[in-house]
Amino acid sequence: MAMLVLALLPLFATSASAAGGCAAEASLSSPNGNAYAACSDLPRLGATVHWTYDRAAGSLSVAFVAAPAAPGGWVAWGLNPFGEGMAGAQALLAAPSSSSGAWAVRTYNISGYALGAPGPIAFPATGLAAELGADGRVRVSGTLSVGQGASVLNQVWQVGPTVSGDGIPAPHAMGGDNLAAKAKLDLVRQTSTSSDSGGSDLARERNIHGILNAVSWGLLLPMGAIFARYLKTFRSADPAWFYLHVTCQIIGYGVGVAGWATGINLGNASNGVTYGLHRSIGIAVFALATLQVFALFLRPRKDHKCRLYWNAYHHAVGYAVIILGIMNIFKGMAILGVEQRWRTAYVAAVWVLGAVAVTLEAVTWSVVIRRREAEQHGKTLHGAA
Structure with a gap:
């Protein structure tokens, strides 16, 4: 290459x-x-x-x-x-x-x-x-x-x-x-001899905004989902997987809130310029992520009859936040004119997370299948006895 x-x-x-x-x-x-x-x-x-x-x-x-x-x-x-x-x-x-x-x-x-x-x-x-x-x-x-x-x-x-x-x-x-x-x-990247530092401050804030969003919605939340989906398959990882999942989600949400705040400030500083789709997706991601965080306080017990429905809702909203978040990160990169090397680096990071998820999907399914076969075999032996 x-x-x-x-x-x-x-x-x-x-x-x-x-x-x-x-x-x-x-x-x-x-x-x-x-x-x-x-x-x-x-x-x-x-x-x-x-x-x-x-x-x-x-x-x-x-x-x-x-x-x-x-x-x-x-x-x-x-x-x-x-x-x-x-x-x-x-x-x-x-x-x-x-x-x-x-x-x-x-x-x-x-x-x-x-x-x-x-x-x-x-x-x-x-x-x-x-x-x-x-x-x-x-x-x-x-x-x-x-x-x-x-x-x-x-x-x-x-x-x-x-x-x-x-x-x-x-x-x-x-x-x-x-x-x-x-x-x-x-306009921010123009070379100027002016003593006004507003341009450099705005450029710095744009960089911070992009980094915060990439780390939060684009990396930490997918990592938290990987911990929740795959580690809990291993009984020895219970309840460690839960604490890892919650830690990633809370830190990711906190970093995302900071990114949300810088995005609002950038929008206020860009009079006459709007990016409707990017803004709408950002609002949706922030709203759904907030709903996810507060849903932790309404989590039913494992034996509760509503737990099945809560799990379905929690998983659906979580995956929606991850997909929309990654989409909006690429949209934001295009808006900000991010250099190709940084886009490539983020694509590589997403590919690594995807490869890890695919690998763990295969591993956990093999573990589940072997466990079910062992349980079925045990029931057969018990019934014969």
Whole structure:
């Protein structure tokens, strides 16, 4: 695997060089003459985005650079506060005038999967401008008011082939890179010389939030379930399995509460940015986990007639918390733009837990089968005697 990565590195370097990329545009400056604080090579359509985010003012100065799909075509970039695709995007679209050939920028509030007519957008925009470079790439720049405390925004971009005589952009291609031209714009990670430490504090809190959730819902709770399901099969492990199970669940729940609190704070600090599915799953996980913890105080005795129903409920809710928790961890990693190495590490941890569970499932079933055979054999001998 390492050799394969090394072999592909020259290809990536060649691709970046051909597209221009941030390294070739390092001297790009904003309209006020200052260099942008950060730059990112976008993963599709050979585009790049430069930006400076002023946390105190809530303003985002941005420059998007891409080549039209054909000479005389158009380029567009936007932010989507409602989702990750085109529907809901607040876009800046640059195209040449049919009469003068000068490039101009218009704003679009894209409510569906059609561009619609130009009009005001949710992020008030000023200083919009566009220019065609000698390399055939178009630079679209301006300043958007995205609100104070923004952290990660959804960005989308496109390029098209032509513009009609009345200024209407022709549809872009509907395959390949055009269908996947979306990514996260991480405002927290921008390199800034500002003395304001708010960005670094927010980045630190995001890291803490991710770690707490991964450890609690993603590792400790599954470990507690493994102790409860498999160790109790061995009579010598009773009641040790119960205390191990409860310890993992309580510690996991406590760490999860801390993660829940940091998530609420991050949400309050990200004005205008919502992740509905991630938030809904998080609420469900927290509510079900809270129900699980309090259910320990209502646990019937082993010989109680309701114990069977309580066990069914307890197991169903527990597995739901684990499945939803792991799903939401991956969702959160995508939102926060976590580096692939950390995603790989967490996937490896989940695979290890899964392998342990599968192995113990086979072992415990063999123990149960042998025990039943021994008991049946004993009953047979007793009956014959």
